[in-house]
Amino acid sequence: MTVSSTPAPADRPPIADPAAPLSLCAREPHVPAERLVAEMVPPPRFDAVRFGTYIPDPNQPSQTEAVGVLESFAAGLGGAHASGKGTVRRGFLGFGRAKAPKAPAGPRGVYLDGGYGVGKTHLLASLWHATPAEPALKAFGTFVELTNLVGALGFQQTVRTLSGHRLLCIDEFELDDPGDTVLVSTLLGKLVEAGVALAATSNTLPGKLGEGRFAAADFLREIQGLSAHFRTLRIDGEDYRHRGLPEAPALFSDEQVTKTAHATEGASLDDFPRLLDHLARVHPSRYGALTDGLKAVCLTGVRPVPDQSTALRLVVLADRLYDREVPVLASGLPFDRLFSEEMLEGGYRKKYFRAISRLTALARDAKRLVTPGEAP
Structure with a gap:
C-alpha cells in the first residue's frame, strides 16, 4: 500500500490502513450490568474442563483428594435449593418464590487453597460444570468481577439476583481492600442464609488473607467470620504450567x-x-x-x-x-x-x-x- 507523505488536513482524520492491526489503547469499552451477570460462567479456557480432565500430580495426594471431595460436594447440590428462611428464589432479579427445605447445618462451601498453577481454577470450573443445575442457577466469577457486579447492580439487587442460585463460585479470592472485605463478607453471609452453596479459590488460607497488607484488627475479624462458611481444602504442588x-x-x-x-x-x-x-x-x-x-x-x-x-x-x-x-x-x-x-x-x-x-x-x-x- 502506498501512503502519501502529504499530511492530511487538520479537519480531516488520516485514512486508516485496513490491514493495520488492532490496538488495545484505542478501545474504551462500556459494559452494561446485564452483561456482567450473563458472563458469570467459566471463561473460554475452562469451557471443556471436567474433573476427569484434571490430571493430579502423583506426588501430591492432596490433589486427588480434592477431586473426590468436590465431586461429592457437586452431587450433594442436586436436591432442592435450600434456604435458611424456608424459601427458594428464582429468576434473573429474584422474582418467584416457592417453599423449600431448610438449609443443612455446617459449612455451605469449599475453599481451595494452594499456590499458583496447581489447577485450582480447573477444579472450580469443573465443580460448576458438575453441579446439577441449569446455568442460570449457578454463577462463576473472579473476586474482582463479584465486587464489580455489586457496584453495577447495588448490594440489595445483587443479593436478590444471586439468592436464587444453587452455587456461587469465586475464583482468586484475595481481599486487597478493607472495604471490599466488609462488602463481600456481608454479601456471602446473606447468600448463605438464602441457601446458596459457595466455592472459592485463593492462594492464602481464609484466616491469613490480608496479612502483610493491613494490620487492622477489624480486617482480621471480618475474615474470621467469613472463613467459617468454608471447608478448607489444601492443594499442594508445583505450577503445572x-x-x-x-x-x-x-x-x-x-x-x-x-x-x-x-x-x-x-x-x-x-x-x-x-x-x-x-x-x-x-x-x-x-x-x-x-x-x-x-x-x-x-x-x-x-x-x-x-x-x-x-x-x-x-x-x-x-x-x-x-x-x-x-x-x-x-x-x-x-x-x-x-x-x-x-x-x-x-x-x-x-x-x-x-x-x-x-x-x-x-x-x-x-x-x-x-x-x-x-x-x-
Missing part, C-alpha cells in the same frame, strides 16, 4: 513483533508503556471487554512496571488474557522481570507470580504465530 515444560521462549525483536501483528488477523499491536497508561483510564471490570475478538496481543518495548497500582492492573489484564487463551507476543524484557524484587517480596507477591506464570504460558502459545525461521 512449568511442570515438564520448556522455559519461556527467547525474546523477539520489535521488528518481528510488528511484522507478526500485521500478518495475524485479529491481532493487536501496542507499545507496552503506552498500554500501561491506557489501563489506568479503563476500569478493571472492563478488561475482559477490552480483549473482545482478539486473536493475539503483540507488545513492543516490555519493561518493568513502574509502581504497584500499575502492576495490579497488569495482573487483571493477564488474568483476562489467560482466561480467553489469547497468546501474547512481546519484545523487550522477559515477563519474569516485570515486577521489582520489592513487589515480589510484598503482600501482593502471589498475584505477581501468577501473572508471570500465565504470561509466560501465553508467550509459549504465541511462538507459533511467528514465521518459521524468524523465531529467535
Whole structure:
C-alpha cells in the first residue's frame, strides 16, 4: 500500500490502513450490568474442563483428594435449593418464590487453597460444570468481577439476583481492600442464609488473607467470620504450567513483533508503556471487554512496571488474557522481570507470580504465530 507523505488536513482524520492491526489503547469499552451477570460462567479456557480432565500430580495426594471431595460436594447440590428462611428464589432479579427445605447445618462451601498453577481454577470450573443445575442457577466469577457486579447492580439487587442460585463460585479470592472485605463478607453471609452453596479459590488460607497488607484488627475479624462458611481444602504442588515444560521462549525483536501483528488477523499491536497508561483510564471490570475478538496481543518495548497500582492492573489484564487463551507476543524484557524484587517480596507477591506464570504460558502459545525461521 502506498501512503502519501502529504499530511492530511487538520479537519480531516488520516485514512486508516485496513490491514493495520488492532490496538488495545484505542478501545474504551462500556459494559452494561446485564452483561456482567450473563458472563458469570467459566471463561473460554475452562469451557471443556471436567474433573476427569484434571490430571493430579502423583506426588501430591492432596490433589486427588480434592477431586473426590468436590465431586461429592457437586452431587450433594442436586436436591432442592435450600434456604435458611424456608424459601427458594428464582429468576434473573429474584422474582418467584416457592417453599423449600431448610438449609443443612455446617459449612455451605469449599475453599481451595494452594499456590499458583496447581489447577485450582480447573477444579472450580469443573465443580460448576458438575453441579446439577441449569446455568442460570449457578454463577462463576473472579473476586474482582463479584465486587464489580455489586457496584453495577447495588448490594440489595445483587443479593436478590444471586439468592436464587444453587452455587456461587469465586475464583482468586484475595481481599486487597478493607472495604471490599466488609462488602463481600456481608454479601456471602446473606447468600448463605438464602441457601446458596459457595466455592472459592485463593492462594492464602481464609484466616491469613490480608496479612502483610493491613494490620487492622477489624480486617482480621471480618475474615474470621467469613472463613467459617468454608471447608478448607489444601492443594499442594508445583505450577503445572512449568511442570515438564520448556522455559519461556527467547525474546523477539520489535521488528518481528510488528511484522507478526500485521500478518495475524485479529491481532493487536501496542507499545507496552503506552498500554500501561491506557489501563489506568479503563476500569478493571472492563478488561475482559477490552480483549473482545482478539486473536493475539503483540507488545513492543516490555519493561518493568513502574509502581504497584500499575502492576495490579497488569495482573487483571493477564488474568483476562489467560482466561480467553489469547497468546501474547512481546519484545523487550522477559515477563519474569516485570515486577521489582520489592513487589515480589510484598503482600501482593502471589498475584505477581501468577501473572508471570500465565504470561509466560501465553508467550509459549504465541511462538507459533511467528514465521518459521524468524523465531529467535
